[in-house]
Amino acid sequence: MLLDFLYPAKCLLCDTFQKTTFNTICPNCKDAFRSTNLGNWINTVANPLGIDRAYSGWFFDNEIQKVIHSLKYQERAKLGRELGRYLAQELRYNSIGPLDILIPVPLHPVKKRERGYNQAEWIVKGLAEIWKVPYSLNRLVRRKYTISQTTLNAEERLRNMKDAFRVRKSVVGLNIGVVDDVLTTGSTISACAISLKKEGANQVVAISCSTPIR
Numbered sequence: 001m002l003l004d005f006l007y008p009a010k011c012l013l014c015d016t017f018q019k020t021t022f023n024t025i026c027p028n029c030k031d032a033f034r035s036t037n038l039g040n041w042i043n044t045v046a047n048p049l050g051i052d053r054a055y056s057g058w059f060f061d062n063e064i065q066k067v068i069h070s071l072k073y074q075e076r077a078k079l080g081r082e083l084g085r086y087l088a089q090e091l092r093y094n095s096i097g098p099l100d101i102l103i104p105v106p107l108h109p110v111k112k113r114e115r116g117y118n119q120a121e122w123i124v125k126g127l128a129e130i131w132k133v134p135y136s137l138n139r140l141v142r143r144k145y146t147i148s149q150t151t152l153n154a155e156e157r158l159r160n161m162k163d164a165f166r167v168r169k170s171v172v173g174l175n176i177g178v179v180d181d182v183l184t185t186g187s188t189i190s191a192c193a194i195s196l197k198k199e200g201a202n203q204v205v206a207i208s209c210s211t212p213i214r
């Protein structure tokens, strides 16, 4: 195909040329992601407040770390959607749903402007496509510019995220899947969940591609 010739796609992870797909990750590398098989692991999430159930696709090993790093820092919106589709296959909807709507963890507008996009939005789009669940990108907004959480412990993260989000459209009675790339202590999605529940959401389910927690 002409397009293949013009844009030969190399796998992001193993550098082999992909002849048959336009994906960024080849099937071999995708199959090497280590499934968590955790099912609902909310009982071991450090900051679970407001979250009813939590699901993560893969453990945060080198390969997935590289994918998520690319997602965040190399303007790979397409990769986000692809990862969302893979995640939708990894986490079976019938064991997670029914959900009325999927919502990405929002970025602060300043951060979004800097980066150009919110990676979680693209993961949501991939998930929504396979699961056939509607999504909303503007129902929840981030009003607080938070510092990076990587050096904070669970308690500090919770404080850092307090009142970080605001609900902009009705969520009354909805079962909501809140989606992020990585779930560590749960503090970010917990802050989303608390805001959503305050506005009348029924259930909040945390959905993430990956977790470093074992």
Ligand SMILES: [Zn+2]
Residues within 6 Å of the ligand: 011, 012, 013, 014, 015, 016, 025, 026, 027, 028, 029, 030
């Ligand atoms: Zn590969």
